[in-house]
Amino acid sequence: MIEPLKTVPISFKVNGRPVSLEVGAGETALHAIRERLQLTGAKEGCGIGECGACTILVNAKAVNACLMLAAQMDGTSIRTVEGLAGGGSIHPLQKAFLDHHAVQCGFCTPGLLMSAAALLKEHPCPDRRTIADGLSGNLCRCTGYRQIFQAVEAVAQGEKEKTQ
């Protein structure tokens, strides 16, 4: 006999759109986002907070969605890779990743983009060290990170030029 799982009603914003869901008490935010909201951009690479493939923004902070309970999304504002560009067609980070060939298999990419977005919010002009630190929770097995660093630097540089 399966125990009836308790469910919790939650309301929050995803990519600017309000949603209400009934989620399981033990359900992860990653599961709810992927399976219920069908936002499959966030990936499960490990499920235990070790790879960063599931990174999303929760109130503009980068969070491993596999470690967060779905119920904890209540009242928050969530951004996933699908909503990274906001209203625009493509976010500067997405454009820079494309231009700098920072995508190989692309499984790590959504998580890296979200971490990079959070990083640039906190450090608009990061040096290599700061970028590496900020992205060190996101594993990438394909690229060796160099082209990713270059992409993030290009966005930071572009922002700097805009404000000058």
Place this chain on the structure above:
Amino acid sequence: MTEKVGAIGSSIPRRGALDRLTGASMFSADFRLENPLALRAVRSPHSHARVLRIDTEEASRMPGVARIFTARDIPGKNLTGIINKDRPLLVEDKVRFVGDPVALVAAETEEAAERAAGAVNVLYEVLPAVYDPADALANEAPLIHEKGNLLFRRRVVRGDAASAFSSCAVVVEETYRTSFLEHCYLEPDAGAGWVDADGTLVIIASTQNPHYDHSEVAALLGVEDGRIRIIQAATGGGFGSKLDLNMQGFIGLALYHLQRPVRCVYSREETFIATSKRHALIMEMKTGAGKDGRLHAMKCRILCDTGAYGSYGIAVASRAAVHAGGPYEIEHVDTEVLCVYTNNPVAGAMRGFGTPQVAFAHESQMDLLAEKLGMDPFEIRRRNALRVGSVTATGQKLEASVGIGECLDAIKESYEKARSARSDRGDSPFTCRGVGIGAMWYGIGNTGMQNPSTAQVEIDLDGAVTLYTGCADIGQGSTTVLAQIAAGTLGLAPDEIRMIVADTKLTTNAGATSASRQTYISGNAVRDAAAKLVDVLLTEAVDLMKVPKNSLAVEGGFVVYKGDTDRRIAFSKLAARARRKGIPLRWQGYFDPVTSPLNPDTGHGEPYATYAYACHLAEVTVDITTGEVTVDRVVAAHDVGRAIHPEGVVGQICGGVAMGVGFALMEEFKPGVTASFKDYHIPTANDMPEVVPLIVESSEPTGPFGAKGVGEPALIPTAPAVLNALSDALGKRIYHLPANLERVLEAANKRG
């Protein structure tokens, strides 16, 4: 024939990258199916045990369980393997490693499948197990497979090594060991499937070889080829492990019996436990040189632990044997590689097939010889480097595109600067610095075996061109490169080429995405197909323009007269004209590199049609109080023949360096222990050295536009370079990978 080379050598945006960046790409676990069943394997907790009984009754009655399969449910042949078929999809009689699957649960939810898998009752009789390949070869060793524990033996013999050693001025003899490694592609293995209206079993998979999957699933199920369709989903890396049949067979089995959509997604833990590893090698190597540093003789004995099943073990053993001497001329060679079954996890293909392991050994030997001779490590390599006209250990004369000398020259300046910077700065009481070189060669494609690729290029009546290829892009960028090759041949822009990729219903076999073969082999197949189509278009144009064929070229969707480019005819018009005559508008291309099989006794033959070459320079800093090693900088020179997509090559090199740093310093899969990224560390953004990629283009006459390959070579020289730098720093050498904190500390403490 005329070619537009504008498409070649430019780093165009990667195909499919935009979808990866917006989250729109569909990886296997992202497919939405109607009420899919979840699949979960029941795996053995024992490394060697007879299966006496599998009791699924209680588990079958659990809520949500649709069915539980065992070996008895497999209608076809329950034996798989790409080279030797020794691995059951579901074990019938005995398990051979921890993780061997004995049953498969299909249930309404992941949770139900997992609970039922835990409730399947398997009665085992535990058998003595063996975990050391040398022990496995002993007479009294437990027999893992009926044919014996020796899977394969490969010898490569040239000249008379035994007597040549006596005339050497210096000889070094050492034993090197490497560990099992996990591939750690970011996407855990996954697949999905459904049954089409016409009864076709459609399997979506994260795979490196859809056509192999196809034939294997058809054989397992005993169905005709046409009833299976494998479609490669977006694939999150593979590095060799997704060459094996991982979940495809499970999905096929469930579809066959249940006729309902299914999904099978491995957890990270399951990828650690169930999928292939890199072979752990024990390498005894003896190398001798003359006073002038010229290598005379090399003797090598290698034990290769392939674990419970063959997978790619035979290929790894062969490749290790052929490449054991490194990219150097050696007149007398005596190599023997034994590939042995144990009760360890299955070891299969992993980026480089044994070459990364042997490169660690031969490059350490080079430094040891240099030290004994008082010679610079750069100089001894430069002196012995293969060149055009050199004869390899298998007796193959290298005819062209031998870029190892150029690669060494490319790093020379950096090397000299690094050496003098190191001695200028000196060491602090707590840290020391070192500089090292690693070099390698790598045969492109399978070893002394046929490994063809096919492709089709089709033009429609509007002049639009479609390329059909079975080649699986697993992140390395083959789809983009093949589009460039087609475009370069047809005088089009790469984004004008429509592509159908890696779907066994719509494309023909391009072979495995492995052995760094797709640019060279599938690239040539694509070029062949495109060239045939070009010829049709030119022939039609000759008829219309009344000029000789060699005065015509293809450009921008037109055949143009070279003397006056205003005289031109659109592809669409020529295609329509050809069609009216019944001339095909779809052409098949084919390429199989010219090789000859290795002689079973001597290893003589021409195992590869061409080789890639590379060398890396590594600079390291060692903290001798903690054993921590920082790789500060890697200068990586690679002879790729021709870089079709230079930034793609750079991406391969940087990714290879990262994996090489992991191989050198941190990665070790401990059977029975390692199950997550918590106990298996791969390089993060913080572990990365500054990488300086240098592309060397020693054009390969038989390559598409001169190209060879780079996927595996990218990784191979890093670990040897790092280990040589470490020994330069410590004055002590480490013979066992990884050079983790403990091993580095131990070496540091032994310092004089």
